[in-house]
Amino acid sequence: MIRFILKRILALIPVLLGVSFIIFCLLYFTPGDPAEYMLGMDATEENIQELREELGLNEPFLVQYFNYIKNIVLHFDFGKSYTTKQSVTIELLQRVPATVTLAVLSVAFATIIGVVTGVIAAVKQYSIFDKLATIFALTGVSMPNFWTGLMLIIIFSVKLGWLPPSGFSTPMHWILPALTVGMASSATIMRQTRSAMLEVIRQDYITTARAKGQKEIVIVFRHALRNALIPIITVVGISFGGMLGGAILAESIFSVPGIGKLMVDAINVKNYPMVQGGVLLIAFAFSIVNLLVDILYAFVDPRIKSQYKSSGKMKKKAPIVATKAKEETT
């Protein structure tokens, strides 16, 4: 198990290097001179040249990239912000708590709503609840989440005046952004839960459990849901990426002081080191979540766990089960 985790962490390195390279290329070849942006309209040619030298902008492309990576790896330094001239790392880290809070709340909301409605819809298949839940899921995935956010503001802040429309200081401020980000994902999770549960519920061991007189609630949660967890975990993991993207939009709608808002603001003023740092940080978080999902499989499914434990040939099989479930849901 530990060897598997280590191997996966090692495999992350080339992916993250690739991400950094692509993003670095994209922003490097963007027209415009960062030094000119930093100094503003009335800078002299000499000042610009000086600053270019100082920032290392006169170096060849690959040297610049190498220095960028070197600073990240050795000093955890993502460069200097063009606008505030402060360390990007510090500014990014200041924004992490808000984004993490929002992401965790959204995932929790989406998972609870999605799994509960999905289970009920599957247990009471073809009932009115099932149909309503399906319609909810179809509408949920169709609404652009920035629009959902604005509608929530209109209803709960402007019309009813129950919740604050912007800011992130108290738990009351967290509700609307988390709803906005989690809504679409809860729909996806609900659909996946429903179909996974339907598959399990028809199995013989469920009939056996019923025949021996087990309580319905125990059957649903202990016998059925546990065996339907793999595809559900997979879809939660995949939606996490979508939620990170949604968080960027929600943060700028609700003025949440998170990484997403920082990045959108940075793009508008062409503050590229900030954009690069933000993308890298989010890609890193996303990869870690994917890794956690893979590890979680082992805890949910004893079959996968035993494959890790048994040495030699069987080891390769575990990731296959995981990727298969992943492919089915995408």
Add this chain to the structure above:
Amino acid sequence: MTVTPTAIDTSIDVSSIKKETLLQQTWNGLKKNRLAMVGLFLIILLLFVTIFADFIAPYGVDDQDLTRAYTAPCKEFIFGTDDFGRDIFSRIVYGSRYSLMIGAVAATLSAVIGMLIGSLAGFYGGKTDNILMRFIDIMLAIPSTLLGISIVAALGNGIRNVIIAVAIGAVPAYARIVRASILSVKEQEYIEAARSIGASDFRIIMHHILPNCLAPIIVQITMSVAKAILEASALSFIGLGVQPPSAEWGAMLSAGRAYIRKAWWIVTFPGLAIATLIFGLNLFGDGLRDALDPKLKT
């Protein structure tokens, strides 16, 4: 040798089965699915609106009447007017052109690139596969909204760059689907037969492999049109895509945000238009998946 009646019967049966093409089969499956028909209706309705926008819109797209600014929905302006007194309904009608064009072009572009990468990786395997798929892995490590934002940030605003950004974000999904389906048909005997009579790789991929993995690709195309429209409007919404005063739905939402307390209708209706179109595409895509390949049913 006399032909027995039973032999004739079977031959008739076979030919009548053959006549039902994939297209007809799919259509027959779709017809039974009420939700898919609703989706198709919504898509056709929006196509109709796009084509006949000049006749449907009661006002011009940029007609301003500052004296009537912030008019709530009424008989004259069914969706109300915005801060410049422009009719929101007319702007939504014209704005459908942006969304449908972005959706169609971006989906086509990503389908072509994704299929190319996926076929090369799946067909040649080995090193080619490894390099291409690692590249796809890298792209998948960046959430697609974020990738879109970065690309537009680098290329600059404007509809062409939005299309490119959205299309690139959709490539990995195609590449993976095409690769997976190619791997599943590659070893079949008819591919070997084609190769043995000297067909080129290109011909084998285009004529023998791709037609046999069409079902998941078609489903992916409908879904990716929906995704492209959503992502493009999101980019316009944060001010990186199509710029106001263009009547693109995302841009309209973005411009109306400032007046959310004063005039709720400015942001409500463009979003409703996006949601309706996406809803239609999703319903149709779901139905298509069920009709094309019962195995994929969720």
